[in-house]
Amino acid sequence: MHVLLDFVARHTQGHATGVTSICSAHPIVIEAALRHALRMDRPFLLFEATCNQVNQDGGYTGMTPAGFVEFVHAIADRVGFDRARLVLGGDHLGPNPWTALPADAAMAKAETMVAAYVAAGFRKIHLDCSMACSGDPEPLPEAEIVRRAVRLCRAAETAHAQAGGEAPVYVIGTEVPVPGGATESIEGLAPTTPEAALATIRAHRDAFSAAGLDGAWPRVIASVVQPGVEFDHHDVIDYRPEAAAPLSRAIERVPGMVFEAHSTDYQTRPALAALVRDHFAILKVGPGLTFALREALWALDAIEREWIDPPRQARLREVVRERMHAEPGHWQRYYHGQGRALAVDLDYSLSDRMRYYWPDPAIEQARQRLFDNLHADPPPMSLIGQYLPHALRALRHETATNAPLSLAMAHIDVVLDDYNDACDPHASH
Numbered sequence: 001m002h003v004l005l006d007f008v009a010r011h012t013q014g015h016a017t018g019v020t021s022i023c024s025a026h027p028i029v030i031e032a033a034l035r036h037a038l039r040m041d042r043p044f045l046l047f048e049a050t051c052n053q054v055n056q057d058g059g060y061t062g063m064t065p066a067g068f069v070e071f072v073h074a075i076a077d078r079v080g081f082d083r084a085r086l087v088l089g090g091d092h093l094g095p096n097p098w099t100a101l102p103a104d105a106a107m108a109k110a111e112t113m114v115a116a117y118v119a120a121g122f123r124k125i126h127l128d129c130s131m132a133c134s135g136d137p138e139p140l141p142e143a144e145i146v147r148r149a150v151r152l153c154r155a156a157e158t159a160h161a162q163a164g165g166e167a168p169v170y171v172i173g174t175e176v177p178v179p180g181g182a183t184e185s186i187e188g189l190a191p192t193t194p195e196a197a198l199a200t201i202r203a204h205r206d207a208f209s210a211a212g213l214d215g216a217w218p219r220v221i222a223s224v225v226q227p228g229v230e231f232d233h234h235d236v237i238d239y240r241p242e243a244a245a246p247l248s249r250a251i252e253r254v255p256g257m258v259f260e261a262h263s264t265d266y267q268t269r270p271a272l273a274a275l276v277r278d279h280f281a282i283l284k285v286g287p288g289l290t291f292a293l294r295e296a297l298w299a300l301d302a303i304e305r306e307w308i309d310p311p312r313q314a315r316l317r318e319v320v321r322e323r324m325h326a327e328p329g330h331w332q333r334y335y336h337g338q339g340r341a342l343a344v345d346l347d348y349s350l351s352d353r354m355r356y357y358w359p360d361p362a363i364e365q366a367r368q369r370l371f372d373n374l375h376a377d378p379p380p381m382s383l384i385g386q387y388l389p390h391a392l393r394a395l396r397h398e399t400a401t402n403a404p405l406s407l408a409m410a411h412i413d414v415v416l417d418d419y420n421d422a423c424d425p426h427a428s429h
Helices: 003-012 027-040 065-079 103-120 142-163 194-210 241-253 269-277 287-307 316-326 340-348 353-357 361-376 381-387 389-396 404-423
Strands: 019-022 045-050 086-093 124-127 169-172 220-225 258-261 280-285
Touching (some): 003 220, 003 258, 003 280, 019 027, 019 404, 027 045, 027 287, 027 404, 045 065, 086 103, 103 124, 124 142, 142 194, 169 194, 194 241, 269 280, 280 287, 280 404, 287 316, 287 381, 287 404, 316 361, 361 404, 389 404
Parallel strands (some): 019 280, 045 086, 086 124, 124 169, 169 220
16 A cells, blocks of 8 residues: 555554655755654655756756656655655646646646656656646636646556556645745744635645546645745744634545645644644645755854864855845845845845755755865864754764764754654654
């Protein structure tokens, strides 16, 4: 049985279990998640790639679906994580990367992408056709969204028939903000109404049946809704169980399905546990992990400035700032401040547009030099404690070493611990 089908069955039978969906293509984040899952003895680990990160044209990571699979498998092999325990998912799979094209052309590209994901071994597919293409009305009518989702499901099923192996499971629904967090300030966020959530599920179920996809419908495991959680550049809207209670109860009427919650980054551990308890059982996290990575790298940069002779210093922080100003395409539409306000957004925004810059060759070279410096000349425990107290605790408990990579991953582990605790209330740390 597909591990996600088994998970949903257990959850709907009353077990308060959840799944963390890690949406990141950064190798340090991926390695940290793999090592964390090994320590926690997790039965499986779910990584997801978005249509903008990974597609047949390369996405902003430069990776095709097959390339992403190879990338994750290589890291898993290196840390000793069994590939059979990996589940790979595709998030927001639809025409989003090609919305400048007319709908038919964009959907043709989306069909090719979905087929490539399934052929490469991705087995969790989020069908998201909510975005308007060139010439479409805005917002796109739900009936058209559903029609296009069915078109992509058919492409996925055809690809699976050719590729073989375990059949994919599907996620429907699109009531979420843009991937990566809101682009403007957030006020008055309301959960999806139960009526809207159930109507979306009914519309997809009926359309699947009409299209001859009855065999795929039992593999639709979740619908994406808005439980009332979000973050923007500087603020977080925390989960309020009482506000989401009617929505939570609604999914109990739908056999074999849970809700999937996006933008759960920066929620507290109790809030994450409450989301899982309330059937928002698949928790997406992405920027929250790369934000933690950036915190760790900035801390290591600060340690370097105090510990390594100036001529040898990598000055990673300065290099990142220079490259972000030289190539502003990934943040210019989102950050509108000037002077100090812009500098704070570039470094510290919760939406973490910095994550797009880590593959930059100059930045990666500086990051590697920073690690080489601190590996060759390890800092004293007192400096580690000053800038990375969580990592020092891991070092003292012998779950980390004083190598810079290990210290960075130990800091990311703090976020992963919150999700692990929420998804498995009986987990031990």
